[in-house]
Structure formats: structure tokens, C-alpha cells
Amino acid sequence: MRSTRKRSVGAVPEGDASAEHRDAAETAPTDADPEAQSVTFTTAGFRQGFLAGVPVALGVAGYGVVFGVVASRAGLSVPEAALMSATVLAGAAQLVAVELWANPIPAVAIVTTTAVVNLRYVLMGAALRPWFRQLTPGQAYSSVFFFADENWALTMASFRNGDTRGAFLLGSGVVLWLLWIAATVVGATAGDLVGDPAQYGLDFAVTAIFLTLAAGFWQGRESLRPWIAAAAVAVAANALVPGQWYIIGGALAGAAVEIATHEPEDPTEVTAGE
């Protein structure tokens, strides 16, 4: 469940009559107006979303296997790892969480870190609203459980091209969810069979996984300042503060630097920094 490169959440519609704000990145060639369309919620839409989600879900399944192995190495049983994949459905957050796993479980650190990693979903959920406000609350709020980075991007691209299939997100999400759980079970089962990880260089595997995730979240030069701040604070906090708080400390430092130095895309907005 990697980040979708260049997600352009800055172009989230604000409020109701905001089609002009959705200048939308590369996913929005036509930028259809959701208000002018009637969004449906049909079995056909679900099925089409399901089929469109298959290739994406197969790609995500590779991460699921890796997550299962890491979870198993961290001490989670196969049903526990599967339960996490079935109920949380957020790849990066799950990988970070199982890396924090210890005995006793640092529950507060794990849940807090999960929330921090997943805060971006607030913005992504907001982007769905122009279309989802036409659905019943039951349809909309059950659908959002099934969104992850990949099928959200797929659905948004589809909506912005004038799609009115409100069940598309649910369909693409369900196939992703099913493969994510299945891949987790495969990985967790295999992880039980692996011997001493350091012997095969597998102690480096988690670092390699996170570096790959980082490459997915990289948004070009604008990521540089927040990432340097995050790295510096994390290294310092890791040396000075006991426990796993260096992760949240580094992440918040990165966000603070971004908030302080962000250069608005809108040229009429005055820049405070620099």
C-alpha cells in the first residue's frame, strides 16, 4: 500500500461549489463537475470497480506477503496478522506498527504512530466528498473503510473523468482487501519457517522495505526540507530519549518544517518563509 506518487491533495475541493479549485494533477484531464452528475450505487458499478482493481490489488499483494513475514518475525500469529490486515487495511501504518511491536506491547506508541501515518486519509476522504455526498450515509461510510492509497487514486481518476459509479471505490477496495488479507496469511505462514534472519542479511530487509516506501512517498525537491528535518530530529531523539518516540518526534518535526516553509501553488498567496 504505497503512496500514490504526486497525489495532489492540495487540489482537494474545498466546500461545495469548488470545481474551479480542482485543478487536479495528471489524473484529471477532463475534470468533470460532480454536481452536474447523478452518482449511482449499483451492483454493476461494484463489479466494474472490482475488475479494475485486480491489477492494482496484485501489485499490493507483494507488500502483503512482506508485511506477513515482518509481522510474523515481530511475534504476531497468523490469525493476528490477518486480523490486522482485515481491520486496519493501511500498509505503511501496519509495517511501522509491527516494527514497533515488543513485549510488553507499546500500545500508546503504536496507536499514536498509526494515527500519524494515516492522517493523510483525512484529506483523501475529503476529496471523495463531492461525489459521495450524493450517496446514502450507509453507502458512503461503508465504502470509505475499503479505501487505501491505490484504489483511492484509481477511483479519483475515474470520477474526474466523469465516472458516476459510486460503488467503484467499494468494488476496487474489496478486491484489494481480499488479496491483502490472503497475501498477509501467505507471508505470515512463510515467516514462521524462516530461521535466523541476520544470517541471510534479512535484518536489513525492514530498512530496505522502508526505503522503498520512502521512494514512493518522495514528491521531488519539495520533500527534501521536511525529510532532512525528520531525519535529524529522529537521530537526535533516538540517541537521547528512551523508547520509540523518535519516530513521532521526527515526523512532527518534518510536518512543522513543511508548514513553516511551504511554498503555495497559488501565486497570489503570500509566502511567509524565505
Place this chain on the structure above:
Amino acid sequence: MSDSLSLDPTVVAVILAMATVTYATKASGLWAVGRIDLSERMEAGIDVLPGAVIVSFVAPALANGGVPEWVAAAATLATARKTGNLLASLAVGVGVVLAFRNVL
């Protein structure tokens, strides 16, 4: 947690708490827009968080590592940027770290 088929109540509770906060983030965006007005600056700060968490996780591990880890990290990143394939970059990273440890 030793039995590979067990469900530890504490583990289940932590997982369900993770699930609750995750669903809350997904649903609150749908609910909150139009009620709460986030500035573009705040949105950019939130957007940076997942990458910053990952960097915060990796940086101390790399700082505490040595030349094999640093070279392997560079090779992993290069492969990830080029292929976007997790299994490929994972294989390259682990392969390079093993090669360096055994040769040097």
C-alpha cells in the same frame, strides 16, 4: 504469542484500536469537509507525514549502521526509484548488504 495460531486478547485490543483510528481518519475527511476549513499550508504539512514517519524510522537505523548498510541503502533507493517494485529493491538491498559483509 508463541503459538502460531493463537489470538492474544491484548494483541487483538491493540489491533482493534489501530483499526478504529484508521477508520476515523478515512471517515472524518468525508464528514469534516465544509465544516472545517484547512489551509493549504496545513494540508501540505499533513501530506508530508507518512514520508516523514518512514524517514524518522530509517534514519537512526542507518546512522547506527556502517558502510555495508549505507551502500545497500543507496542501491535499494536506486532500484526503488527505477522499478517501483518492492521485491526487486528488497532483493537488491539484502543482496548488497550480504555481499559487503562477507567480502569486507
